[in-house]
Amino acid sequence: MIDETTPAENDDVEAAIQAAGVGRDALTDDLVALEAIGPVTVAGDGDVATIPVTIPVPSAELRESLERELNAAVTNRTEIDTVEVDWQPDPVDPGTEADIIPDVTHVIAVGSSKGGVGKSSVAVNLAAALADAGADVGLLDADVYGPNAPTMLGLSERAPEPTLDDQMVPQEAYGINVMSMGFVTEEDDPVIWRGPLVTDFIKQLFDDVEWGSLDYLFVDLPPGTGDAHLALVQSLPVTGAVIVTTPQDVAVADAKRALEGFVDYDVPILGIVENMSTFACDDCGTVHDIFGTGGGERLAGEFDVPVLGQIPIDSELGTVEQDGAGAPGIDIPLLGRLQLPQTERERRQQETVAPIAIRDDGGQARHAFRRLAGRTAGRINAAATLLESSNSQPRASDQVTE
Structure with missing residues (x-):
């Protein structure tokens, strides 16, 4: 027989979870603060507790880690002997759907x-990690000056197939729905973008694309704080922004400008990602701070937001293709082999490499990206809860803080 706990028992369990900080490392705050704990039930003589947990990332790794933490926290701090977790993965819906993308729960800017x-x-691997964890994810490569998503995900740069309603259909890679400027321009064509064209194009990639039902749509913005950013925040309810920097001062100064630009438009800052944080030498085993240390932490501290992740330098991170047949060429007597440029078709035929976040041989970078995915999703839930509870306009006026 399973009886509901009394409020006091439920409070005891929540107090134990909060005191132990369960989930704080993986999700940036404890499960109670994130409102992820449902009504607890206790079986029989009160020694077996079932705890409903709603988390945004239904990954096996995260579930196993949180189960261990929950069991230790509750059994060490209450009279309960056994903990059973009832997982209910679900991103919080802020209730601010946009007419042009009504089935997208969260729009996340990456700048x-x-x-x-x-x-x-970072944008590609973050999207891949969340998709691999079971979420429905889209990626809009809005970097109109240098779209890289097609290359990084091994996608052809063909024009998207239209629907009967003349909407473009995203391409799919590793469980991610992908749309990019690279799909709608000719390869290697130089494109000169002026302000109004950037704004119109960004809006078109939302309005004229059949994104489908998504938990998260990540928007990889171009460098700067210009028209693409303005078009995004004015057109859509952005749940939050992820700011990417490297440790050195010049990168942090620019990242600060990007952060302040989002703050000006009341977009919650989810946190800072410090990329190229360290380099581990394979030959000597020493870890080197090539670009210095502490840049991401200083920026995060200044704005009271967390460092979501520190991504090490990894030579495999930028790998796009496996070793294939190589470039075509001809053998010339005395001179040797003359290599010729590969055609687009030949490049497509080579086997692509999955993003490092979902590769079994991804090493420390894989672990860092998967931890980043969990912490980002936790912050998204916190920002969405703020939006939902305030019943405000599409963008919140308050920052999400730790």
Whole structure:
């Protein structure tokens, strides 16, 4: 027989979970603070508790880790002997759907203000990790000046197939629905984008694309704080922004400008990702701080937001293709082999490599990205809960803080 706990018993369980900080490392706050704990039930003589837990990332790794933490916290701090967890994975819905993408629960901006910090790599691997965990994920490569998602995900740069309603259908890779400017321009064509064109194009990639039902739609923004960012925040209810930087001061200064730009439009800052944080030498086993240390932590501290993840430098992170037949060529006597450029078709035929976040051989970078995914999803839930409880306009006026 299973009886509902009395309020006091339920409070005891929640107090134990909060005192132990269960979930704080994986999700940036404890499960009670994230409102992830449902009404607890206790069996028989009160020694077996069933705890409903609603988390945004239904990954096996996260469930196993949280189960261990929950069991230790409750059994060590209450008279309960056994804990059973009833998992109910579900992202919080902020209730701010946009007419142009009514089936997308969360729009997440990924920005840096500075090029060359690995923003696209972070966006792609974050999307891949969440998709691999079971979420429905989309990625909009809105970097109109240098769209990289098709290359990084091994997608052809063909024009999307239209529906009967003349909407574009995203391509799919590793469980991610992907749309990019690279799909609608000719390969290697230089494109000169002026302000109004950028705004119109960004809006079109939302309005004229059949995104389908998504838990998360990540938007990889171009460097800077210009028209693409303005078009995004004015067109859609953005749940939050992820800011990417590297440790050195110049990158942090630019990332700060990107962060302040989102704050100006009342977009909650989910946190900071410090990319290229360290480098572990395979030969000597020493960890090197090539770009210095502490940049991401200083920026996060200044704005009272968490460091969502510190991603190490990994030579495999930018790998796109496996070793294939190589470039075509001809053998010339005395001169040797003359290599010729590969055609687009030949490049497509080579086997692509999955994002490092979902590769079994991904090493420390894989672990860092998967931890980043859990912490980001936790912050998204916190931001969505703030939006939902405030019953405000599409964008919240308050920052999400730890």
